[in-house]
Amino acid sequence: MKFRRKIFVLGVFFLSTFLNSANASVIINELLADPPSGITGDANHDGVGSTTQDEFVELLNLSSSPINISGWFINDAISKRHTFPVGTTMLAYQYLTIFGGGSPNLPGINFQLASSGTLSLNNTNEQVFLYDQGGHLIDHVSYGAEGGKDQSLVRFPEGTGSQFALHASIPEAKGKRFSPGTKITGETAFQTATAVPELPGWMSFVMGGGIYYLRRKLMIAFV
Numbered sequence: 527m528k529f530r531r532k533i534f535v536l537g538v539f540f541l542s543t544f545l546n547s548a549n550a551s552v553i554i555n556e557l558l559a560d561p562p563s564g565i566t567g568d569a570n571h572d573g574v575g576s577t578t579q580d581e582f583v584e585l586l587n588l589s590s591s592p593i594n595i596s597g598w599f600i601n602d603a604i605s606k607r608h609t610f611p612v613g614t615t616m617l618a619y620q621y622l623t624i625f626g627g628g629s630p631n632l633p634g635i636n637f638q639l640a641s642s643g644t645l646s647l648n649n650t651n652e653q654v655f656l657y658d659q660g661g662h663l664i665d666h667v668s669y670g671a672e673g674g675k676d677q678s679l680v681r682f683p684e685g686t687g688s689q690f691a692l693h694a695s696i697p698e699a700k701g702k703r704f705s706p707g708t709k710i711t712g713e714t715a716f717q718t719a720t721a722v723p724e725l726p727g728w729m730s731f732v733m734g735g736g737i738y739y740l741r742r743k744l745m746i747a748f749v
Contacts, residue, residue: 678706
């Protein structure tokens with residue numbers, strides 16, 4: 527029985543790790559807490575510069591498969607700011623931007639408006655959390671004074687870096703202060719060449735066989 531119990535524990539750990547790997551592919555890639563004043567800060571392109579409505583948080587799906595994020599939510603350090611509605615699916619290597627408000631006019635860009643009516647991001651000393659529908663932490667970003675520099679903070683290297691940089695400081699941005707829903711260069715889909723590599727086909731086959739073997743053992747253990 528001890529051997530079977532070990533198989534059960536290892537099987538549950540392996541399956542939970544494998545199944546959660548897709549969720550971990552969704553990251554916070556860019557955020558704008560301090561839009562520049564006036565029309566210069568019109569990040570949502572609705573023709574009105576707003577220090578609240580033009581705030582945004584941009585997500586990126588680094589997986590080669592669609593991921594349903596219905597029920598996921600974004601919190602700041604104080605409260606829940608946005609819950610993704612039913613039917614929200616991020617396609618492979620796709621961006622999704624959540625704006626604080628306004629009437630975004632961004633053809634070809636995937637966006638939503640904060641369900642709470644605001645993102646209310648502090649310009650400095652703030653934290654942004656992404657949780658799945660079960661309340662499990664998917665990603666977390668914290669920043670200090672760098673958040674109040676009239677431009678967004680973007681993961682660098684984009685999509686894969688563990689650090690964030692001022693948007694305009696990156697050469698590929700060519701002086702732009704933000705790029706909601708696109709790469710720094712303006713492309714609307716993240717390039718697969720720089721995305722997180724997928725498991726090789728042979729490894730997926732081996733893992734699939736391992737899952738089948740564990741299932742068989744678990745069935746035997748509870749007979």
